[in-house]
Amino acid sequence: MSTNGAADRVKERKLRLPFPSSSGEQRVWLLSALFAVSGVAIYFLHSINVPSHQGSFHIPWWILAPGFALAEVAVAHLQLRKEVVSASLVEIPMILGLFFSTPSELTLALMLGVTFAFAVVRKQPLLKMSFNLAKYMLEVGIAIAVFHFVVGMSAPMEARGWLGTFSTTLMSDIFSGLAVYAAICMAQGKREGLPEVVGFGTIASLANACVALLAATILWSSPKSGWLLLFPAILLVFAYRAYTNQRENHHSMEKLFESAKVLQRSVDTETVVSAMLSQARQMVLADYAEYILFEKEGSHALFSSQGPGDESLSLRPLEMDPSEGLWARIAAEGQPVLLSRPIKNERLGKHFAARGIHDAIAVPIYGADGADVVGQLLVGNHLGDVRTFEEGDLKLLETLATHASVALEKGALIDSLASQAAENEFQAQHDALTGLYNRAFFHDRVMSSIEETGADGMLAVLLMDLDRFKEINDTLGHHIGDSLLVEMAARLSKSMPHEATVARLGGDEFAILLPNIDGLASATSAADELVVRMTTPFDLEQLTLDVDGSIGIALYPVHGVDADTLMQRADVAMYLAKENHRGYEIYASDRDQYSPSRLALVAELRAAVDADELEVWYQPKVDLLTRKVLGAEALVRWNHPRNGMMPPDEFVSLAEHTGLIGPMTELVLDHALERCRHLRRAGRDDFKVAVNLSVRNLMDSALPTLVSKLLLKWNLPADAVQLEITESTIMADPVRAITTLSALKRMGIALSIDDFGTGYSSLAYLKRLPVAEVKIDRSFVMGMTTDENDTVIVRSVIDLARNLGLEVVAEGIETQEAWDHLVALGCQIGQGYYVSRPLPGPEFDQWLEDNAVDAGSARPSRADGVVPLVPRRTASGWAR
Structure with missing residues (x-):
């Protein structure tokens, strides 16, 4: 077998002998020598001086020796790890020799018989044969001493004969078992198997002793009847082998069962x-x-x-x-x-x-x-x-x-x-063009870094925007713009320290997180390096481009204590740098033109919530196969007295950070349930509304009580409402979020994960969440007809949800091509501007009347036949 790399070791190495190390062999050799010396010493000091115990006839050594040889050939084996314990009939000729032969002849016959069996018939290795011979030399000396001490000159049928026979057998067996156990421990370096070694040998030896005592009794009384012992001896051999075979079969079944469990785990x-x-x-x-x-x-x-x-x-x-x-x-x-x-x-x-x-x-x-x-x-x-x-x-x-x-x-x-999940997670966390982290991951990394830094540390958020990037795209083409962004990403990654996080937030906007900095000087030094990298000419496709940019810096905890604030204030500083035509600016509250207006906006928003001036609009959710309208997502809108219709992302984040999100959620939920009751009474019995929840909603232990109260107010069942959460809201505090969601689940409220695939550790928490539905983020749906990566993500989410028994809703359906693509992938439910833009309550009712269709009829038309641009969605999930 020829191999490459590490596999060459397979060909060249030699498998080890049964003993795992030379030190194990040496210990067994020493033990064998000790037994041999002890056995010889007992023989010369005791055995040759013991008087013969002869009955009515004498058994010479040349008859006993073949008996010992046959006893060691017809053995039953018990495998213990790398060694084998054998049970033989050696006790039978041993006892007969003690009764009917001299100690010297018995010793000679034993050693000649077992040597022939080990060397010629069983062909044992030298070390194992030497150990067994030394063990037998010592064992026969012990047997002679114990037998003559107990039996004396008594006949085998007398009580002393019985006692001596069993005492001799037991002592010999205990010695033999302990000797074998010691050798196995020395050879393998592990102490185990003593019960099997001693137990197996003791049972066999006592059975042999009974047969030997019976044989001695018959021979003592009538030597001519000795042939009657042949059949019991043969039967005993077969019994031993049957026992060992049954034991091996039992162990085999146990091993099969254990292997099945191990492989299953x-x-x-x-x-x-x-x-x-x-x-x-x-x-x-x-x-x-x-x-x-x-x-x-x-x-x-x-x-x-x-x-x-x-x-x-x-x-x-x-x-x-x-x-x-x-x-x-x-x-x-x-x-x-x-x-x-x-x-x-x-x-x-x-x-x-x-x-x-x-x-x-x-x-x-x-x-x-x-x-x-x-x-x-x-x-x-x-x-x-x-x-x-x-x-x-x-x-x-x-x-x-x-x-x-x-x-x-x-x-x-x-x-x-796992590979697919890792790939999906990577795609959800990284920008497809540059390979840098995306906005969602960067936001989460800033949050986690704030927690790790603590109140005494400092970190910096840098936002960078390329100047006149739109002109490059419009003049030279998008492929040049993309190449510029890729090269810029590479320069940023190389220039920042390894502990920094570099991300592309979108378009020509990049962000850098510098954790654990010593002070402002570290942030400005990094900004200086970025300016140098940014202003170095770019050579792209035989073109040399000079690019400028602007950088904004915000520091934790000086300028903000949460990710949203730091990124917003770095953004403010960046636009100040752009206005002042400087490389970078550090955030300063006295130059933040948005702060006063934001404070005024908070007061006006509070008044609007208290006066019930916010509106709830509805975007339908439809069955992609039957075209049936299943329900609608409730979206909050604010028609400001002076500024007109406010973009949701401008006031929802204000509510989130000023304690107004609770009252706002109650207002939206109340209006949505009222609309649901109205539509159910109009004949849409299974109509349901979906309402978004924010981080603060999930942290509010009174949320289940509020939902229950409003359902009771409008006399609606729990399945009339569905609550949507984003992965980011769950990750803010997973333990508390799951507790609140579980309480809602027990009430019968259906739960949905919004923007699935864009959050941090999405797959890790999905199996723990009591949800019934996942919504594929619009960014994947809108791009899947042109980007194969988006198609792969959408297909993976649909397959994953189907395998987990969850419904799938696709957001952002803008074209019939996207609709057909989703149907082909097996998606059940969809929503988007291709169906309808969000509509106020009365207009939504009219849209339902105008587009009422039965399953199998034409696809519903949009309210005005136009697919408008999709507004940007906020992280908390309110805007459409």
């Missing part, structure tokens, strides 16, 4: 792959596992692996080696491959031997359709030396691969959705 693709490889290693006791994700075409792939030990690689690029053959066979045939030890296929054997793999299983991973092979899961090097991979392991791995296929598809889907 895994979310993204990388996590799923890691969980799959970990479960594969545990399930079939493999030291190594790898996953290869094939590309649809070519020999490139993604490679992940775990093992040996804690080594791992995750989704690394890999160039597949055509000479390997195994992956191509898996991809083409879709059939699993079992390569038991030793690997019989010469070519595959050499390939895997070069990688340190001695046996392996490879299974296919299928795609969502269940027909195409998309990857390969391979495990290698079965742990332990008593067996290799078998058919049962292959079936287990196939089942795991099936679970993993589903989890991988889910992970890929989640990765795709």
